Amino acid sequence: MVKLQRIQRPKTQRGKRALKEREPKLIENARSSLCIRGNKTNNIMKILLKDLHLLKSPYSKMYQKKNPDIFPFENTSKLEWYCQKSDCSLLAYVTHSKKRPNNLVLARLHNHIVMDMFEFELNRQTFRSLDDFKCVKFAPGNKPCLIFHGELFDSEAEYKRLKCFFTDFFRGETNMKEIDLNGLEHVITFTLDIQTKLLTIRVFHIELKKSGHRIPRIELNEIGPHLDLTIRRTKLASDDFYKKTLKQPDAIKAKKVKNVSTNELGTKMGRIHMEKQDFNQLQTRKMKGLKRNLPTDDDQTQEKRKKIDQTNKE
Template sequence: MVYSCTVKWILELTLQFVELISTFASRSSSAKTKTIAYFAVCQAFINCSKGCVRRVRGILEIDLEDMKRCDHVKQPKAFCLSYIMLRIKTPKSLRAKRELEKRAPKLVELGKKTLILHGTKTSNVLNEVLTEIYHLKKDNAVKFSRRNDNIRPFESGGETSLEFYSLKTDCSLFVFGSHSKKRPDNLVIGRTYDHHIYDLVEVGIENFKSVASCSYDKKIAPLIGSKPFFAFIGEGFENVEELKHLKEVLLDLFRGQVVSNLNLAGLDRVYVCTAVSSKKVLFTHCALKLKKSGTIVPRVELVEVGPSMDLVVRRHRLPDESLKKEAMKVAPELIKKKEKNVSKDAIEGKIGKIYVPDQQVGNASLPFTPKGVKRERREAKAKGEDNKHAEKKKKQKQNDDASA
C-alpha cells in the first residue's frame, strides 16, 4: 500500500509536468523548439521515475491515516509529497555507533545535562544569572552564546527549536533567559522527556547578587561536582502548587548526579530556598564552614558565596497526565521483589522476623527397644537391689539389739 501510493503520487506529478511541457511545445511554431521540448519531457520522466524508485526504497514510516485522507479527499500535490519520508542513514563508523548508543535509552540513566540559552533580548543582570548557573553546573551543562529569536516555550510552535537543540545536545533540562517590557529579567526553567517539553516554570529575577560581590575565604569555596544540601523553608512549598512545582524543578536542576554512596568531605555547599509569600522565593547559595565545638561533631556555619537572588513565580505549566504516566514508568528489571517479614530501620538496618513452627516433640516416633531405656532399667534395678540389702541389714541389726 505504501509503495503503490508513493508511486501514484510521483507519477501524477510527472504527468502534470509532461502536460505543461506538451502545451508549451504545441504553442511553439518552430520544429526545433518542439524537439527540445519533447526531449526535455522524456528526460524529466526518466529522472522522476528514478527518484520514485529511490524514494520507495528509503521509506521507513508514513502516517496511514493521512494517506487515506489523501486518497479520498482532493489535496494539492505538495501536500501529498510532505508524507514521503526520506531515508534515515545508519551510522557507518564505530564512533558514530558509540555516540548513538550513549543517547539510547538505558535502564539506569546518567546525570541530566542542562542546556542554557539566550532569548531575543537579554539584560546584563540576566546574562550574569545565566553565566552563574553555567558555572554552578559546569561539569554537566551546555551554554549557547547566540540569541534565539524563534524560541517561546509557553507558546504553541515556539518550542520546536528548543526541542531540536535538546535532541542535538542530549540535554533533558534547560534554562532560557529573555527580557521584555512586560516580563523583565525573565527566566524559564523546564524539563524534557524524550526531548519533548515536559513541564515549565517561569520566574522573574530580583535583587541579584553575583559570586564576585560576595567576600569570603576562597579556601571554603565549593568544588565543581560536589553534592549539595537543600533547605526549603516555609509552608508554601507544601501548600502552594506553584511553589511545589518550583521546588521539584530546582531539585532536579541543582542536585547533580544521583549516587548510591556519599563521601562526607564532598558535602561542601547548601542551597537555601525561603518562601516569603505564595509568589516569591529567596534563593541563596552558601558554603559549609566547619568549626571546633569541643565534641566529636563539628559546628557548622553557613557562609554566603553567591549567587543569590529573589525568584518571583510568574507562569508555570504542569506536565500532561498521559506524558507524566509515560515518564513515571519503571522497567521491570529495576523493580525489586518484595521480601516477606523484612522491615528497614534507620539505626539497625534490616530487621527480619523468623517464625518457628511447633516441633511436636511429644508425638515423635521412638525406637521399639531404645538403648537408653535399657540402661535406665538396669540402673533402677541395681538401685532397687541395693535398697533391699540395706533394709535387710537394718532389720537384722534391730533384731540383734532386741535379743540382746
C-alpha cells in the first residue's frame, strides 16, 4: 500500500507570495546564504560567522542558537533541511573542537542537495574582523569585485571548483546588465600560495579620487575581514551531477544568428552573400571613353543580309 504525501496549500496571501517566490524561474534570484554554528564554538568563530553574514547581506540569514548533532561530512540531511526551510542555496557552518579547532565549512546546494563542500582551518593569530578596521565600509547589497591570484585556480580541478564556489558565494545579483562605477565600493581578493597552499582572503574599500583625467585614480584601503585559511577536507560533486547543474533552459539561451559573429574585441561582424554581378549592365559615368561600342554600318548591313537569307530559305 502506497502512502500518499499530503500537500499543504497556503491559506493566506502572504503564504501564496512566499511559495511563488520559491518557484523555479528562468532567471533565478540572488543566491542566499545560511550562517549557522555548531554546538561548540569559540568567540573568534562567532565573529567570523557574523562577518560572513555582513559580507553577504542582505542575501543572508543567520541562526543565533546552537545546533548540535551536525556532522557535515558524515551526514548532510540536517543541513539540507535547514537550507530548504530558509530557502538558501549557500551555507556557512562554524565549530571549534580539540580535534578540529577553528573549523569553517562552506558549501553550496543544488535543488536542496549538497553539491560542493569545503572545510577550512582559520589562523586565529592573523585573523582580524570588520570591527578591527575603523574606516568607511560599503553599502549592503553592492556587488563586489572578485580577484583571484594563483596558478592553482586555473590548473588543478579541485581549486578550479573552489574558485567557482567563491564566485557563486560572493557575486550577489546576476541579472544586471550595467553597474554604476560609484556603486563598485569594495573588492575581495583570493590569493593561493603554490607551496603552502594557504588561502588568504582580503577585503578592500575602493576610493575614487581625482586624477585630472576622465578615469579616476583608485586607492584601496583594507576594511576586513582579514582571513588566512588552510584547506582541510573537500567533498565535490560528481562530474555528471556538476554538468546537470550547469544546464540552462532553452528560453534564456541566446539564439544563434546566421552569418553574424563577434571578434575578441567585441566588434560585431557580418557576412553578406551576393549574386554574381553582370559587368555589362554596370552603370558607369557618361563619358565618351566609357561608352559601349555601337554597331557600325557594315555590321548592320551584314545583319540585314542574314535575315534576308533566312527568309529566302524558309
